[in-house]
Amino acid sequence: MSDRLKSPTQQVSEWLSRLDAALHRNDWQAAADLFCDECYWRDLVSFTWNIKTLEGKNEIQAMLAATVPAAQPAHWQVEGDATEQDGVTEGWFTFETAVSRGQGYLRLKSGKCWTLLTTMTELKGFEEKRGVTRSLGAQHGVDKNRSTWLEQRLQEVAELGYSKQPYCVIIGGGQGGIGLAARLKRLDVPTIVLEKNPRAGDSWRNRYKSLCLHDPVWYDHMPYLPFPDHWPVFSPKDKIGDWLEMYTKVMELNYWHSTECQSAQYHAETQDWTVTVNREGQTVVLRPKQLVFATGMSGMPNNPRFPGTEAFRGTLQHSSQFRGTDNYSGKRCVVLGSNNSAHDICAALWEQEADVTMIQRSSTHVVRSDSAMKLALGGLYSESAVQAGITTDMADLLFASIPYGIMPDFHRPIYREIAKRDANLYRRLQQAGFLLDFGDDGSGLFMKYLRRGSGYYIDVGAADLIADGKIKLHSGVNIEQITQNSVVLTDGTVLPADLIVLATGYGSMNGWAARLISQEVADRVGKCWGLGSDTTKDPGPWEGELRNMWKPTQQPALWFHGGNLHQSRHYSLYLALQIKARQVGLATSVYGIGEVHHRA
């Protein structure tokens, strides 16, 4: 029977059988021949103990030869009904390896594989306890040595980090550190989260007061405990802060608030870390086996130094310090930068009757929030996706199933449509002198986020203010110097200023490694984030995955975790499984660990 007559589900099922057979014969060539000439295998931990995309038959064949003998993949099973559209047959499947269970997604063209996603979902014998395997809670029967839940919990809190060492320490208690700690808790990995602020959620509360999440609620769920169905589309910062604080408590995380990490050293001989922290004024030395930086996908603030800064008599702040709670009415405010924070801060200042000028150094991608929600995210993360039965887990996997190498092809048509839809806004912005782009290759918001984590504004109102001249604009210039009471631009313009906000972004996450471990380790690990797309601010060579994120680095037992709420939720699973596997001593031979091409 030709494939044309077979149902999509049959086609997927038969392809999986052929792959299974080839792998059982150790016939890597035959396995690779099941793929199209242009093909991608994205593996999240299952085969490679890495986060890795193999591109083309040769890379796939090499990966299989290196990993299959240990991974022992088997039990490939189509899951649900596959579909067919525009010549692409696609569907879900499950599989197992020697030590894990996995789920995947497959796209076929003319019977051969175009894209394959394989992901680890759980480790055999170390499954999370949930549903039927949840704990009883009560201890039935009688026991003269009974201790209650509260007694056990208080004992854990008292001992961990002192008489008992955590297996893992996470530096940074924002959504990333919290979500990862929740997963590690459910995997019984003793973990401490270090957070410098007094309360979980403060990293949100401390931002400028008008801030709301730029991503919608369907995209933002934490693991295990989704927001209730009345939760606002765009969480206000204090509300998401309160949710995170509640989450750390009900998930029983060992969350050390008011605690700052001072230094960390790795000991190669004992394969563990010394992490020195200041916990509410007390020095505590921790000795974890694994260390995770969850300090945000960004590193430390970029604080460019301009001549004359010391002389400035007004207020000069990095955007991360701006609160928006002072009264700026009538003040002359200059904001350097044109990304999300810069726009939000300009609008907040304008609403306070300040005199606001934005300095746009280079071109910026602007996309209206509702256009992005509807056209870019809506298929997977929206109320209609929920109603179509697309769970958050399914959405995350479908999202992950598009290899980064071809993701721009998926996004370009969306942004062409957005350019048409919002043509009027774009024309008005250009007329106001705003330098616009849609990314070097027209692939828009999410690719810019992945490549450089900057260069865009999700418009919630400031674009109109700029187009209307209410927020003044100087574009294609930078600050040349600062005087007692003004900013001098590179084109000679002098702007009187009471407030200067440097919305100049953040460095790479490995800046934190330089600060807390050593420059040598930071350099060994290299730049975090970015795909090597050889576009602006994302120099090549091509990596195929985000550098250093959620996967082994060149420094043993050091991990980087971060990203938006969606990424933190989804990739914390794979990071947690990698850490759990090491805790219980499974063989975790890493395939294709990234070479370092850039130090920062």
Next chain:
Amino acid sequence: MSDRLKSPTQQVSEWLSRLDAALHRNDWQAAADLFCDECYWRDLVSFTWNIKTLEGKNEIQAMLAATVPAAQPAHWQVEGDATEQDGVTEGWFTFETAVSRGQGYLRLKSGKCWTLLTTMTELKGFEEKRGVTRSLGAQHGVDKNRSTWLEQRLQEVAELGYSKQPYCVIIGGGQGGIGLAARLKRLDVPTIVLEKNPRAGDSWRNRYKSLCLHDPVWYDHMPYLPFPDHWPVFSPKDKIGDWLEMYTKVMELNYWHSTECQSAQYHAETQDWTVTVNREGQTVVLRPKQLVFATGMSGMPNNPRFPGTEAFRGTLQHSSQFRGTDNYSGKRCVVLGSNNSAHDICAALWEQEADVTMIQRSSTHVVRSDSAMKLALGGLYSESAVQAGITTDMADLLFASIPYGIMPDFHRPIYREIAKRDANLYRRLQQAGFLLDFGDDGSGLFMKYLRRGSGYYIDVGAADLIADGKIKLHSGVNIEQITQNSVVLTDGTVLPADLIVLATGYGSMNGWAARLISQEVADRVGKCWGLGSDTTKDPGPWEGELRNMWKPTQQPALWFHGGNLHQSRHYSLYLALQIKARQVGLATSVYGIGEVHHRA
């Protein structure tokens, strides 16, 4: 086509059409003739603005004549697939009234209705905002008068109860008050919850330290925010306390902790209340339109007075005061009572190496926890129910669809099975002198709970201790008097005692009305809880529903809310809808308000 040949769904659909037609013709007799001779219509607010079961055709016909002209029921639609088993055809349906939407459940025998449940799910025009209608959170665009979520929330907290009056005040901030407040919040009814303890959840935290919920997690979800899937089957008391505390915060309830209600008076002329409270030492006078007692399904502790009590040199406590945190090792402890708390406290004392004696005054129903979970609750509230697609909402409605009049018939076979399954335990208990029962009519645990809220122990270990003589037992006796250092029983036995725990239960909820409003109002309202089954401690006449719970009482604008977590979750919906309807001025003519037969 005869009914035998029609699908169950067709049968349900056609029956609904016939009912609809009769009601449209105002032909109450024809409508009543669609019912079996033995028939029950349970209405939760939709028709009656009451919680009411009509039994028999005559009662149904009278109710229809009185309510249908205003209710204007229509759009009866079968929902999903009906089923047929053992001669009963049953299925879900939806319907509308003039002002509301509803859901119901129908059981047919030979084409006629045996049981009908109609429930209000939402008020038209006053639907909860959720899913697509949720708020945006962010306020897009620019607005010089913008206030943030935090500013608005802080303003609400500052104003409500002072410069703005709540529409509703709830006395008691346990799970009942909290769940109801959450529903009222989502219905935009300004509400304040008064809780005497410093933190939400303290009503659980303050109980004896070994306490875990006796009901399983699937039965215990709060509205809107279910427990995550790792939550223990039986929540330890401090853990459920923490969940409730978190819940009040993320649901943005106006929860006045450390606040005690001192008195309340109703003003007939202005149709509102004066509620005087002590909030952290400050007197605040509230003027709500509606007042809810959510002080627990029980009222104030029953503290029987025994001759000689003043002379006793040891510790004498009601069970509600017992913490179990002192050291009772070697102490002689006497526990009066044989319900849940009495057993739990006896076992906790025995585990501490105390010398423990239980005084059982009258016979008690004992059911092993796992037998009750498996045989009595498992069909609706269990992991297998979840896996069979029975959502919590569906389980609640199916549970509610069994009229109380025939509920014992559903339960007796279950308890016959349990008596067989656990025959050995029951025999051993009887051999130890324990007075056992399964309810007056063998209908077991839940009927006892509904009829009297007492008389049972869900065994988690203490029964073995009694059967083995490790907890000593005196049964069929009471305390006659207390001396300096002993308890004298009615049979003359003298028990030396260092600790006496009175596990003697609680009064009716209207005891709180007597204390806070007046004895006159308490008497006018009468006894709360109980069905009028004419069994032990539940005197007739038959009521058909729990007295005064979640429905209008003889005192305007006074409501009673309580029960276990399941009841609080489910019935808070109907109470919230009744309150919302009054807030927005809908006509809410109450049909069949309960007569008062018992004062307490």
